[in-house]
Amino acid sequence: xxxxxxxxxxxxxxxxxxxxxxxxxxxxxxxxxxxxxxxxxxxxxxxxxxxxxxxxxxxxxxxxxxxxxxxxxxxxxxxxxxxxxxxxxxxxxxxxxxxxxxxxxxxxxxxxxxxxxxxxxxxxxxxxxxxxxxxxxxxxxxxxxxxxxxxxxxxxxxxxxxxxxxxxxxxxxxxxxxxxxxxxxxxxxxxxxxxxxxxxxxxxxxxxxxxxxxxxxxxxxxxxxxxxxxxxxxxxxxxxxxxxxxxxxxxxxxxxxxxxxxxxxxxxxxxxxxxxxxxxxxxxxxxxxxxxxxxxxxxxxxxxxxxxxxxxxxxxxxxxxxxxxxxxxxxxxxxxxxxxxxxxxxxxxxxxxxxxxxxxxxxxxxxxxxxxxxxxxxxxxxxxxxxxxxxxxxxxxxxxxxxxxxxxxxxxxxxxxxxxxxxxxxxxxxxxxxxxxxxxxxxxxxxxxxxxxxxxxxxxxxxxxxxxxxxxxxx
Amino acid sequence: xxxxxxxxxxxxxxxxxxxxxxxxxxxxxxxxxxxxxxxxxxxxxxxxxxxxxxxxxxxxxxxxxxxxxxxxxxxxxxxxxxxxxxxxxxxxxxxxxxxxxxxxxxxxxxxxxxxxxxxxxxxxxxxxxxxxxxxxxxxxxxxxxxxxxxxxxxxxxxxxxxxxxxxxxxxxxxxxxxxxxxxxxxxxxxxxxxxxxxxxxxxxxxxxxxxxxxxxxxxxxxxxxxxx
Numbered sequence: 001x002x003x004x005x006x007x008x009x010x011x012x013x014x015x016x017x018x019x020x021x022x023x024x025x026x027x028x029x030x031x032x033x034x035x036x037x038x039x040x041x042x043x044x045x046x047x048x049x050x051x052x053x054x055x056x057x058x059x060x061x062x063x064x065x066x067x068x069x070x071x072x073x074x075x076x077x078x079x080x081x082x083x084x085x086x087x088x089x090x091x092x093x094x095x096x097x098x099x100x101x102x103x104x105x106x107x108x109x110x111x112x113x114x115x116x117x118x119x120x121x122x123x124x125x126x127x128x129x130x131x132x133x134x135x136x137x138x139x140x141x142x143x144x145x146x147x148x149x150x151x152x153x154x155x156x157x158x159x160x161x162x163x164x165x166x167x168x169x170x171x172x173x174x175x176x177x178x179x180x181x182x183x184x185x186x187x188x189x190x191x192x193x194x195x196x197x198x199x200x201x202x203x204x205x206x207x208x209x210x211x212x213x214x215x216x217x218x219x220x221x222x223x224x225x226x227x228x229x230x231x232x233x234x235x236x237x238x239x240x241x242x243x244x245x246x247x248x249x250x251x252x253x254x255x256x257x258x259x260x261x262x263x264x265x266x267x268x269x270x271x272x273x274x275x276x277x278x279x280x281x282x283x284x285x286x287x288x289x290x291x292x293x294x295x296x297x298x299x300x301x302x303x304x305x306x307x308x309x310x311x312x313x314x315x316x317x318x319x320x321x322x323x324x325x326x327x328x329x330x331x332x333x334x335x336x337x338x339x340x341x342x343x344x345x346x347x348x349x350x351x352x353x354x355x356x357x358x359x360x361x362x363x364x365x366x367x368x369x370x371x372x373x374x375x376x377x378x379x380x381x382x383x384x385x386x387x388x389x390x391x392x393x394x395x396x397x398x399x400x401x402x403x404x405x406x407x408x409x410x411x412x413x414x415x416x417x418x419x420x421x422x423x424x425x426x427x428x429x430x431x432x433x434x435x436x437x438x439x440x441x442x443x444x445x446x447x448x449x450x451x452x453x454x455x456x457x458x459x460x461x462x463x464x465x466x467x468x469x470x471x472x473x474x475x
Numbered sequence: 476x477x478x479x480x481x482x483x484x485x486x487x488x489x490x491x492x493x494x495x496x497x498x499x500x501x502x503x504x505x506x507x508x509x510x511x512x513x514x515x516x517x518x519x520x521x522x523x524x525x526x527x528x529x530x531x532x533x534x535x536x537x538x539x540x541x542x543x544x545x546x547x548x549x550x551x552x553x554x555x556x557x558x559x560x561x562x563x564x565x566x567x568x569x570x571x572x573x574x575x576x577x578x579x580x581x582x583x584x585x586x587x588x589x590x591x592x593x594x595x596x597x598x599x600x601x602x603x604x605x606x607x608x609x610x611x612x613x614x615x616x617x618x619x620x621x622x623x624x625x626x627x628x629x630x631x632x633x634x635x636x637x638x639x640x641x642x643x644x645x646x647x648x649x650x651x652x653x654x655x656x657x658x659x660x661x662x663x664x665x666x667x668x669x670x671x672x673x674x675x676x677x678x679x680x681x682x683x684x685x686x687x688x689x690x691x692x693x694x695x696x697x698x699x700x701x702x703x
Contacts, residue, residue, distance in 0.1 A: 001586040008574035368570040371531055372631075373559020373587055375552060469531050472566065 002378055006385035009358070010393070017390060020354045024347050024394025024448075025401060031343040032402035032444060035336045036434035037414065042332050044259070044429050046325055051127045052258055054321050056299050057291040059084060059306065060314040064287050070099050070241055073285045080310060084291050087305045089298030094121035095286030097275050101238030103151075103268060105159040112155065112268045114236055116275030125292045128256060128269075137230055137254035140271055147274050148253035149234060152264025156255050157198045161232045164201035164225040166190045173224040183209065183217055201225065219417040219430075228255065236268065241280040248278050259429040340444055344451040347391070351455035355387050359459045366463050367471020376464050383460040388452030395448035399441055406434045478638050478671050479505040479528060484537030486523050486694075497523040498534070499694030505639065508669040510662060512676050512685035520694035521675035522643055528673065529562050529641045530554045542638060559587055563632030563670070565642035569624040571616040577627045578603065578612040584635045602630035605667075606660050622653025626660060633664055639671035646678045658684050 010017050050056060059080055064072035074080055077095065084093050097116030102109050119140040123129050129139035133153065140150050156162050166187050174184055186208045195201035205221055206214050230252075237247035250270060258264055276283070293302055303317035319326035359366070369379060413431040416423065420430035486498040498520045505511060513521045526532040527539060530546045539546050541561060549557055571580045581599040590598075603609040606626040608619075616624050625645060632640045642661075646654035662684060665672050674681055682688055690698040 001583070005572065005574060012574060364568070364570065365572065368564075368566065369572075370555065371529070371558065372564050372584060373555055375555045378587070469526055472570070 002382050003385055006382050007389055009382070009386050010389045013358070016354060016357070020350055020390055021394040021397065023350050024391055025398040027343050027347045028395050028398025028444070028448070029401045029405070031340050032399060032436065032440075033405055033434065035339060035440070036402065036406045036436040037432055039332065039336070039436055039440075040410075040432045040434045041423075041428050042328055043435055044433065046329060048259055048429070049322055049325055050296065050318055052131065053126075053260065053263055054318045055125050055290045056293040056296065056318055057084070057087070057090075057302055057306065058316050058321060059289045059291070059310060060316070061287060062312065062314050064098075065314060068100050070239060070279065070281070070287075073281065073287060074289060074313070077284055077286060077289070080289055080313065083309045084289060084306065086309075087291065087293075087302040089293040089295060089302055091292045091294050092121075092124045093289055093291040094118055094125050095272075096288045096290060097272060097279070097281055097285075098287045099238050099275070099279065101236050101268075103155065103159060104235045104237070105161065105233070108159050110155065110158050110265070112236070113266050114238060114275065115267060115269045116272040116279075116281075117269050118272050122269075125290055128258075131256040131258050132254045133257050136228055137252065139256075140253050140269065142253065144251065144253075146231075146251040147248055147270065147278075149236065149250040150254050150256065150269040151234070151252055152267055153255050153257045154261045154264035155266070155268070156228065156232075156252070158265060159234060160197050161228060161234070161252060161255075162198070163227045163229075164195040164198070164222065165193065165227060166225055170224040174220065177220055177224065179217060179220060183213055186213075187221065195225075198222070216418055219420050236270075238279070240278065246278055259423070336440060337443065337447075340447055344391075344447055347394075348451050348455040351387055351391055351452065352458055354390065355383065355456060355459035356462065358386065359383060359463045363466060363471045364473075366466055367468045370466070370468040371472065379463055380460045383463055384453055384456040387456035387459070388449055391448050391452035391455065392445075395445065395451075399444060402436075406436060409434050476507045477504050478507050478509075478542060479503070480538070480540040481528070482538045482540075484524075484527060484534045484539060486520075486527060486532065487535045496694050498527065500537075501691075501694070501696055502537075503689065503696065503699070505671055505673065507671060508665060509671045509673070509687055510665045510685055511672065511687040511689060512674045512682050513689045513691060514676060514682055515691035515697075519691040521691055523694075524691065525641050525643050525673070525675050528639075529564060530558050559584060560635065561638045563635075563637040563640035565625070565628050565632050565640060565645045567644040567647045569616070569621070569628045569648075571624055571627055571631070573616050576613050576615055577608060577619065580616070580627055581630045581634050583631065588635055590635075598634060599630075602633060605664060606630045607656075620653070622649050622657060625649060625653070625657055629657065629661055629664070633668060633670060636668065637670065639673060642672065642674045644676055644678075645674060646676065646681055651680070654678065654680055 059074070061072040061074050063069060081093065084090055094117070099114050101112055101114045103112045104110075123139070132139055140148055153162070171184055171187065174187075187205070189208050190204055193204070195204060201222065202218065205218060209217070232252045234250055234252060235247055236250055237245065240246045256264070275281070291302070293299060299317040299319065303315060303320075306315040366379060410433045413433045415431060417430045423430050481501055481503040484498055484501045485496065488495040488497055501524060513524060515521050523532070527534055530549070533547050541557075544557070546554065546557070572583065575583065578599050581602055582595045585595045585598060600609065603612050606629060608623060608626055611619060611623065616627070619627065646657060649657060658681060661672055664670065674685070676682065685702065687699070687701045689696060
């Protein structure tokens, strides 16, 4: 009976209630959608880190990470593999030879981490092969007489392997991408020139466009003007197992693009057997064994098992390798709670105001209810439920609107390419696919109910202070 | 059998240094199934006496016993519960719950008493029929005339079969036809349900139908006449 009366009381003054419900709807939508966008960047970053860079579990020689010594190989590799396969949820694993070296082309050189991999095995563990830029080759798949290397776009730019030129074809691409005609007209001034570096091309484009136009369209223009000659040559130099300086020419077999500039700039992948030949590392010897689990949630259990079973090795799960990401993931939950809390606290003032008006308008009625035998708890419950219904109606409709908008935007993503350079420098994608999990909706619903209860305290106290005789005399 | 015993009751208000004796040494008894009117000029203490009888206010001194229970000894929460179970109220301005239908208003107190749905429905139907509004069971108060609302208020007051009903100027806002209908219904229910009715009134029609007329002046009982 009390909930029924409370619900009917909410709709007594429809326009007033609808104003508050709309305010709560907008507030909750703003909060939930903003959090979904923030969350997407973190989730995508973690997914990318696990699927492209780290996987779930890594086992190293104990000295390897601190010394980077080529001789810090995993002793008793077969035993390690056998133990790793017994770890909870272990799906597949692969070994890597990892050495530090320098990648160079004519006039450019940069420090890199050279990974000797088994391409077929890597495809079972990572999704990096899916990040190949179309038209740039393949993921170390084609047999050639040359040494081959799979490198990141950022490294390719550093080594000046990528060229930029405004051609008829690039202008057509830009037209298809809906670049305004006046911008294309300005770019015609650069037609025929070939730029050997990202920097030179950026400067040239900056000179012909206005600053606002440059910031808005440079990413699009670079994408269209981008060109690469398949099979470009790079030199990799490093110290072999006998401490001899070694260098060898590699043909770029393909270029990958991720959202992590640092990873793209530092990582070179070459076939394991080629690196073995060049370094003298014996068969069945690796610096690192990487394991993929059936599910990310098994990381803790698998890591604990391996730490116990492989005491002489360094066992690390992805959260330990990149603690910043793990901390971010944990911290975000708290930030989401605080963020929603602030929004709901602001909304609660509106709810308090409405409830107070509603209570004061019903002074005589509340006096009558008290006179005929409705006790304090029931009066308090009725007002509290009115407040909860008011906030919950707004909250649920806010979450429904958020759900619809999240579903709509998560299909095509939110395009933030204008900020791609900044975002990708920190490993974040320029395309965000808003996402939120069910527990967040549950937490938000609890917060909304709590807001409703809290907002009812002051108006309910006012109602409880009413003297039935005085209240009944009110006009 | 005595339902109410009032012994030497005083109610003194002290506002801005002026002492007002709203009820000034009243002693009265009410028997079961009485149909009594408290009359007197404005400010004579009728409403204050009714409030004291209903446990909405407590006397400054003296005793009010309802079925032997001293109201002044009850805690606030016990008093509310006591009112719910023993006293029916009819107000001058009807005071129905606007968001509930006529039937739901009648069932409201039975609901608070946690009576079963079947018992509630049976009793509300019985009362709606008794007040002649069984065809308006689903109407909200705003769709009913003043007289009809007051008849629903009477039905609500009787819903939980209280020991007595207090009605403060129940006909004050009604036209003569509605007032007569209401009084006839109340007299009939008083007779059928054996429930005591006590009115405060100025209305000569009510006085004419009352079986006992208590006249107050300056908070004192100046006459107590039984007409039956």
